[in-house]
Amino acid sequence: MLDRSTVIGLLFGFTLILVAIVTQGNLLVFASLSSLLIVVGGIVAATMVNYSLKNIKNSFTTISSLMGVKSVDLRTDMELMSMFARRVRSEGLLVLEGDIEHIKDPYLRNGLQFAVDGFKQESLASILQNEIQSRKRQVEISIKVLQSMSNYAPAFGMIGTIIGMVLMLQNVSDPESLGSGLSVALLTTLYGTIFSNMLFGPLAGKLDYLSKLDLNRKEMFRVGIMSMMEKENPRIMEKKMLIYINPKDRAEYIKHHEELTIKRQRDQKLYSQWIEQQNNEWETLKKVLEPG
Structure with a gap:
């Protein structure tokens, strides 16, 4: 469960973005399933290539356990x-x-x-210290997973942009295709930036901060x-x-x-x-x- 400041921060950030969109135009214009699939699918696929399923699962378990610290x-x-x-x-x-x-x-x-x-005493001291070191290593992997996801997000946003530009240039004479291609190009960049800077990046920083509190307590x-x-x-x-x-x-x-x-x-x-x-x-x- 996310702690209060994390929830407030995420809600506040996403609300400001949504309000800025609504006051200037139609929210549905910024909805694109294909753009979302490119970014989210790319992040998930790249993360699975880079890390084992066990590492990924443990990372989100660690995040959940630390959010109350x-x-x-x-x-x-x-x-x-x-x-x-x-x-x-x-x-x-x-x-x-x-x-x-x-x-x-x-x-x-x-x-x-x-x-x-x-x-x-010697055995217990060793066990307690080893458990702290094991927890520290586990948290470090979890932070790296989130940081990697933060790095992948804008990269796949750029990939989506290139795909959209290619689609647009292939159909320059068709106004409808031109619009859809440009939409994919711009929205994937937007989605990638938001996922990186509003979700995965801040969560990695929060996990680093909370892990230090947890290790200090231990x-x-x-x-x-x-x-x-x-x-x-x-x-x-x-x-x-x-x-x-x-x-x-x-x-x-x-x-x-x-x-x-x-x-x-x-x-x-x-x-x-x-x-x-x-x-x-x-x-x-x-x-x-x-x-x-």
């Missing part, structure tokens, strides 16, 4: 990891056994499960999991994980926790509601955890 608040993750760390510190890793199945993030869930299952989880494995003080773990949060959010988080007075009661309230709150914004979580 922007809404994740790392400060909420910090609250949950700190709560888990304090429980592990007092009762050991096995205390998390009943909680792990409720964790929504697969990377964190699997990492904590490996820790509870008794994996050695790195933060990795640090937290390894800190629990090493039985470090939860405050030390927090300091290590805070590095992955942007400075403004980090300052707000630190200030809020410095002002807290009844921490044990807050921890109990958080533990009773963390399953429902784990993907909420931190500001929402703060309100839920207020005394009273």
Whole structure:
């Protein structure tokens, strides 16, 4: 599912184009099935030649899975990891056994499960790092697929233009053929440009941006999991994980926790509601955890 800013951006862009067309002429004049087939068919065919079907399928699966990353608040993750760390510190890793199945993030869930299952620190550290690297490679391929599609679109638009020009020049004496050939020539260029600059290019950029957020979050989880494995003080773990949060959010988080007075009661309230709150914004979580 596309995130809100992507949907708004696509709707806004296409709406402006449609409004510009409608205010100056007839929208149906810009509809051409043959032009669309040349551009879309060319993009699909070239992409299938360049990449395997598995790569293409995985690319769109990756895009879909990453589109919700922007809404994740790392400060909420910090609250949950700190709560888990304090429980592990007092009762050991096995205390998390009943909680792990409720964790929504697969990377964190699997990492904590490996820790509870008794994996050695060196093995777990390697597994967690390898999974991050594997995800990074997968995303890089997905970005390349979208960038390739963005490059192919105007190229096939130009191919359609050449086809239209050839058809037009073959029938210079026939006004009807001249018009249809010129229409194909111009509309394929238009379609190719729109697909490149309004769809595939921006999606490639968005995927690159979201993947960095996702990998940063995984790195933060990795640090937290390894800190629990090493039985470090939860405050030390927090300091290590805070590095992955942007400075403004980090300052707000630190200030809020410095002002807290009844921490044990807050921890109990958080533990009773963390399953429902784990993907909420931190500001929402703060309100839920207020005394009273």
